[in-house]
Amino acid sequence: MDGTAPLSVTLDDVRGAHKMLSGVARVTTMEGSRHLSSLVGAPVHLKCENLQRTGSFKIRGAYVRISGLRPEERAAGVVAASAGNHAQGVALAASLLGVHSTVFMPVGAPLPKVAATRDYGAEVRMTGTVVDETLHAAREYAEETGAVFIHPFDHPDVIAGQGTVGLEILEQCPEVRTVVVGIGGGGLAAGVAVAVKALRPEVRIVGVQAAGAAAYPPSLTAGRPVALDAVATMADGIMVGRPGDVPFALIRELVDDVVTVTEDQLSSALLLCLERAKLVVEPAGASSVAALLARPDAFEGPIVAVLSGGNVDPLLMQRILRHGMSAAGRYLSLRLLLTDRPGALATLLGVLSVVDANVTDISHVRTDPRLGLTEAEVELHLETKGPDHCAAVATALRDAGYTVLA
Structure with a gap:
């Protein structure tokens, strides 16, 4: 960190978000994994955001973002686009704050995620077949109606909310030396890095991307966000083709390394979490564990691996488990x-x-x-x-x- 430019999100922002989320987001548990510790040769702890309200960390950023809206903005409602986790986070956050929410979801979104988003209070509109088309529809709706678009990762308030995971990691595992966290657009990794590096700059932060949707390595090389021509991975929670501008700047400044994992490694990690830790984790949520399996000698312990979400469709889970068992x-x-x-x-x-x-x-x-x-x-x-x-x-x-x- 050379300190040549001020960061868009600071430790004070994350601490303010932490106070705001008291009684809203759970302080999720941290579980030690003897099996992973033996594989890696160092203590490994799992930060279980898969047990968070709505099944992922997304409620944190969504609630902080919507809380910061002016009264006239709240009156106009909010709109979001997502295939699952962000949809549920926005729906619940808006409901808790008394704000009307409209969530656009792609036609092929898993039915349990669609049902959960409706149950949390959102008006769900099925549009497009991929998230990019759904995002376009949500932005058009925002322009037409005045509803505030809640971006899944590219906003300082969202990043500050996700950064509260980093504060909890330092409280629950003060001896941590490495934090491993999945990266899609980058909101979670950026927020965790802001919190951890401000308080413990010696702690190493490692981001993980699916090899089929790894936009950060070429973007970091280029020094700016670069869009991929195509993305393909079972880890839909981190299947993002272009880094967000705000998280990219933070990750470039604060994250020590970004690594990629294969589909086989993702499915093997999901299977390991289910069999050995008795935790249901989606492929994106298990990306941190996949990195440990892929490079067991690369991380200094104690290690905290963030399990970022557990919203997996049962039919997809069945296919992934078969894939994971085959890979193993x-x-x-x-x-x-x-x-x-x-x-x-x-x-x-x-x-x-x-x-x-x-x-x-x-x-x-x-x-x-x-x-x-x-x-x-x-x-x-x-x-x-x-x-x-x-x-x-x-x-x-x-x-x-x-x-x-x-």
Whole structure:
């Protein structure tokens, strides 16, 4: 930090937000993780914003932003655009403050998130198929009606509200040496960095982005926000194609490093949180844990990993868990050829039984132009016990004379 320009959000702003949020946002728990600590070789603590009201940290910034509106602005109502977490945060914050809220959500938004946003008191309008189209509709609505547009991350009040997570981290884990936090537009990471660096400048702040939506690395290289041509990741909570101007300036000044994680690492992190910490976390919320799994030797402890949200659609959760189990070697899918004769399938299943592989699904194709007259193709989906077991299953099948195609 060279101090050449004043920061748009200060520690005093975050402290003011903290007072404002008393009795509104929960002081979420911090849980130690023995499993992650053993993997990383240093104490790891999980800051559980997935247990926050509305299921994510977003209520913090939304409430502070709406609280700061003038009476005539409150009378005009507020409008927001979001696929889920920000929508719910704005809806609840507005309801608590007696302000009418309209939230635009994309047509494909998960039904539980749409229902929750309505339950928190917002008028929900389904518009567009991607968040960019939804944002455009929300801005048009603001211009037409005078409603105040509540940006999900690109406003100092929102960042100050999210920064209260940083104050809680220092209170709950005063010995912390590294804070790892996911980055989408950058509001949470910027706010946490403001609070932590002001009070403990030696603490290292590491931001995490999904590799398929990593706008910050090229933007930091360019020295300005750079928009990606396309974004694609299961972590919809951090699927943002361009950094916000306000958080970008803070992150460039205060955040020590920004790393990326793959889809496999995200799904493995979600699975780990569910199995080992008994915490339901969405892919974006688990990005900090994914970074620890990807680089277990890269962080000085004690480490605090922020679990930023837990709003995951059950159907998506099912797919992600299967993906995570596959990435962890807990699922094995393969195709193989066998001779088409009575008892051939039973013999194959006997081989799998010997190596203790549990069949979850099987497809048996006997008529296909690709197959010889006496051939059949079998597609298997198996539950396995890890990469070594997967290799042992494939070896046993080949040793038994089967041609493994994939």
